[in-house]
Amino acid sequence: MQENIGRLAQKIHSFTLEETGKQVHALFEANQDLEGVVVLDNDKPAGIIMRTDFYQKLGKQFGFSLYMNRPVSIVMKKDFLLVDAATEISDISMRAMNRNNDSLYDFIVVEENEKYLGVVSIKQFLLDLAKKREEQIILLKSINERERAHREAIEEMHSSIRNLMDNAGQGFLSIDGNFAVSEQYSRECISIFGCEIGGTNFIDLISPYLNDDQRNTVPSILKEVFGGPEGAKVNVFLTLMPKELKIREKIIKLEYKVIENTGNKSLMLILTDITEKKELEQKMAEERNHLKLIVKAVSNQDDVISAIQRLREFFAKDAVFLLKSGQTKAMIVAELFRSVHTFKGDLSHLYLMNASSNLHKLEDSISAMSSRIDEISLKDLETFVSEVDVEGIIEKDVKVINDILGEDYFNECEHFLIPLDVILTLEQLASNILSKEDHDKLIPEIRKLRCHNIKEILRGFDDSIQNIALRLEKAVQSLAVKGDDVFIDKQKYQSFIKSLMHIFRNSIDHGIETPEQRVEIGKSETGKIDCEIKMGNDNSLTIIIRDDGRGIDYERIKKKAVEKGIYTSDSVRNLSSEQVADIIFLDEFSTKDSISIVSGRGVGLSAVRSEVERLGGIIKVKTEPGNGTEFIISIPLIY
Amino acid sequence: MSKILIVDDSMISRINLKKILLAEGHEVIGEASNGLEAVKKFEDLKPDIVTMDITMPEMDGLEALRNIMRSNPAAKVIMISALGQNNKILEALQSGAKNYITKPYEPSQVINIIKELC
Numbered sequence: 001m002q003e004n005i006g007r008l009a010q011k012i013h014s015f016t017l018e019e020t021g022k023q024v025h026a027l028f029e030a031n032q033d034l035e036g037v038v039v040l041d042n043d044k045p046a047g048i049i050m051r052t053d054f055y056q057k058l059g060k061q062f063g064f065s066l067y068m069n070r071p072v073s074i075v076m077k078k079d080f081l082l083v084d085a086a087t088e089i090s091d092i093s094m095r096a097m098n099r100n101n102d103s104l105y106d107f108i109v110v111e112e113n114e115k116y117l118g119v120v121s122i123k124q125f126l127l128d129l130a131k132k133r134e135e136q137i138i139l140l141k142s143i144n145e146r147e148r149a150h151r152e153a154i155e156e157m158h159s160s161i162r163n164l165m166d167n168a169g170q171g172f173l174s175i176d177g178n179f180a181v182s183e184q185y186s187r188e189c190i191s192i193f194g195c196e197i198g199g200t201n202f203i204d205l206i207s208p209y210l211n212d213d214q215r216n217t218v219p220s221i222l223k224e225v226f227g228g229p230e231g232a233k234v235n236v237f238l239t240l241m242p243k244e245l246k247i248r249e250k251i252i253k254l255e256y257k258v259i260e261n262t263g264n265k266s267l268m269l270i271l272t273d274i275t276e277k278k279e280l281e282q283k284m285a286e287e288r289n290h291l292k293l294i295v296k297a298v299s300n301q302d303d304v305i306s307a308i309q310r311l312r313e314f315f316a317k318d319a320v321f322l323l324k325s326g327q328t329k330a331m332i333v334a335e336l337f338r339s340v341h342t343f344k345g346d347l348s349h350l351y352l353m354n355a356s357s358n359l360h361k362l363e364d365s366i367s368a369m370s371s372r373i374d375e376i377s378l379k380d381l382e383t384f385v386s387e388v389d390v391e392g393i394i395e396k397d398v399k400v401i402n403d404i405l406g407e408d409y410f411n412e413c414e415h416f417l418i419p420l421d422v423i424l425t426l427e428q429l430a431s432n433i434l435s436k437e438d439h440d441k442l443i444p445e446i447r448k449l450r451c452h453n454i455k456e457i458l459r460g461f462d463d464s465i466q467n468i469a470l471r472l473e474k475a476v477q478s479l480a481v482k483g484d485d486v487f488i489d490k491q492k493y494q495s496f497i498k499s500l501m502h503i504f505r506n507s508i509d510h511g512i513e514t515p516e517q518r519v520e521i522g523k524s525e526t527g528k529i530d531c532e533i534k535m536g537n538d539n540s541l542t543i544i545i546r547d548d549g550r551g552i553d554y555e556r557i558k559k560k561a562v563e564k565g566i567y568t569s570d571s572v573r574n575l576s577s578e579q580v581a582d583i584i585f586l587d588e589f590s591t592k593d594s595i596s597i598v599s600g601r602g603v604g605l606s607a608v609r610s611e612v613e614r615l616g617g618i619i620k621v622k623t624e625p626g627n628g629t630e631f632i633i634s635i636p637l638i639y
Numbered sequence: 640m641s642k643i644l645i646v647d648d649s650m651i652s653r654i655n656l657k658k659i660l661l662a663e664g665h666e667v668i669g670e671a672s673n674g675l676e677a678v679k680k681f682e683d684l685k686p687d688i689v690t691m692d693i694t695m696p697e698m699d700g701l702e703a704l705r706n707i708m709r710s711n712p713a714a715k716v717i718m719i720s721a722l723g724q725n726n727k728i729l730e731a732l733q734s735g736a737k738n739y740i741t742k743p744y745e746p747s748q749v750i751n752i753i754k755e756l757c
Contacts, residue, residue: 217729224733232755236738240725516743520651 006085009110009118021067047076171271451487483533502604511549644686674698
């Protein structure tokens with residue numbers, strides 16, 4: 001039986017030499033099953049990029065930055081198996097098998113008339129060989145005289161397959177109708193399960209690694225697969241089998257294939273260890289976060305340093321003060337919770353993601369305490385606060401900064417080209433010496449030296465907004481900020497400005513619909529959040545933050561307020577819509593049942609309100625069901 | 640092209656699915672928002688294919704499926720489920736459902752599954 005490799009070739013996505021690593025990454029991200037791609041120089045294959053190789057290279061130090069924006073020609077493998085479409089499959093099997101272990105699993109690239117035709121993956125190649133082997137067995141049974149010769153050929157082929165399977169780094173095994181594992185399985189299975197598996201019951205074998213749900217369904221699914229009468233439906237049942245399991249600390253991908261020959265049905269499993277791939281993906285995500293952290297640390301050094309400083313001070317002073325304030329335990333815990341929640345938001349805004357996720361855990365402990373507040377003494381609370389390891393919380397992020405920017409980063413204080421007191425003196429002098437007219441002209445200019453345009457400050461939120469939208473699978477246009485140029489003293493408004501993040505979070509999480517829902521109701525796929533700045537005549541500043549989301553559902557808020565015991569079902573009926581809107585600013589209110597790292601604890605909006613009130617301002621919310629929500633904040637300007 | 644009955648308690652889901660089916664040239668001959676209504680409409684309309692949400696008020700999708708299969712063993716029912724309902728899907732397949740779709744889905748998934756059944 002002679003056959004050409006051309007028959008197996010499949011055309012897959014190809015890149016030109018000039019396209020970039022980023023484009024390859026995007027394609028891999030979008031097609032998780034894609035094992036690799038081909039790079040063409042005109043029509044001629046010039047190289048291949050296998051997924052595993054690609055992410056291994058990216059995972060190395062600076063690999064990400066090195067390969068993402070540069071031509072694929074520097075990341076591709078130039079040494080690959082290239083064969084003509086007319087080559088016989090049997091000729092290729094030896095060549096494919098004899099490749100190095102690290103390229104054993106690469107595509108075989110097929111060309112025809114020196115032009116790219118397609119690729120053959122090793123998995124496909126193996127399955128084809130296995131299928132042919134079965135066909136040959138059937139053929140042999142009918143032709144007795146050739147049996148010996150053929151058996152030899154089969155044995156040779158069998159040992160080739162065996163060799164390929166053993167070296168493929170994947171586990172191959174098959175089970176029969178009694179769920180017993182066949183004695184023929186690849187070596188990798190032993191390292192996956194940690195023991196010989198021939199003859200064992202498959203369900204017993206994997207049962208320790210299943211969750212309760214899977215443990216209940218897997219036996220029934222297998223029963224259907226082997227006993228079910230309909231052919232096509234078997235594959236429907238197979239889709240219910242676990243696709244990924246954690247087996248002995250490794251993450252294993254499982255694929256299933258029913259093999260039917262001469263009335264005997266068996267189920268073949270292909271097990272692939274994807275632990276490394278998962279770890280690499282995680283490492284890449286971490287590297288990206290670290291890069292963002294460094295960018296923030298460089299561009300907003302004062303913010304990063306002061307955020308960390310305020311966190312330290314909170315646990316060293318403010319929290320201690322709070323414990324001694326004589327408030328009820330419940331109020332103390334609520335205040336602790338709100339502060340930690342706000343710190344969490346601040347730090348995540350500055351990409352101190354490790355610290356932020358540590359604070360999330362701390363929040364969990366605090367919220368656990370509030371649920372059993374009666375069993376806890378004030379002493380317990382003191383112990384809890386004194387045991388909070390602030391340095392431990394920030395350690396990892398601080399190390400990232402120190403490693404890259406040097407130990408001096410945190411020792412340098414914020415420096416101005418002109419010392420601040422000089423500017424303040426200048427301002428003072430201006431008030432004393434100049435005429436009112438000149439004073440009014442000059443003062444805004446001097447203030448610009450130490451003040452920031454609030455529009456610029458608000459634009460700085462866009463990064464975090466996009467980030468949160470991505471995590472919640474929403475799409476949001478980049479933040480538009482319009483209106484008057486108002487310069488404010490960042491120091492004085494710092495905690496207020498940070499608290500605005502809660503509004504953005506709320507808009508994304510609760511306001512903006514998913515792209516599908518938006519399209520469905522005739523809105524554009526991408527949600528919109530914008531800010532408008534107005535300078536009032538009475539020296540007040542108004543910030544309007546609006547989104548075009550679903551609006552606030554007053555009925556849901558009322559229902560929730562009753563459930564939470566904020567109002568009784570009678571009193572809630574008499575509230576004006578303005579009063580209902582105010583409920584969302586209450587400490588104990590949240591419309592979401594689940595708690596996420598992004599939002600949902602409901603403390604956010606109450607934190608904004610207390611910041612606004614601290615500055616002597618007011619916050620209002622207006623909503624139009626289905627069309628969006630507007631938060632209107634008015635605060636006096638202080639210099 | 641098939642005559643399809645859409646069963647789902649969420650109007651948005653029904654509109655969405657209907658749009659996908661119509662675009663492919665199928666005919667949506669009826670909609671039901673709970674199991675009871677589904678069983679009744681099945682008997683009245685005799686659709687070629689039913690798409691059946693699992694979680695619904697009044698009578699859920701599983702029970703409606705069993706009701707329909709009892710009197711119409713040849714009925715072609717596709718279950719629509721949320722993530723994490725594998726045990727329910729398994730039960731449905733054992734009770735005679737032909738296939739299932741997990742929400743959220745891509746239009747192409749729906750189209751392909753229906754194509755396989757025709």
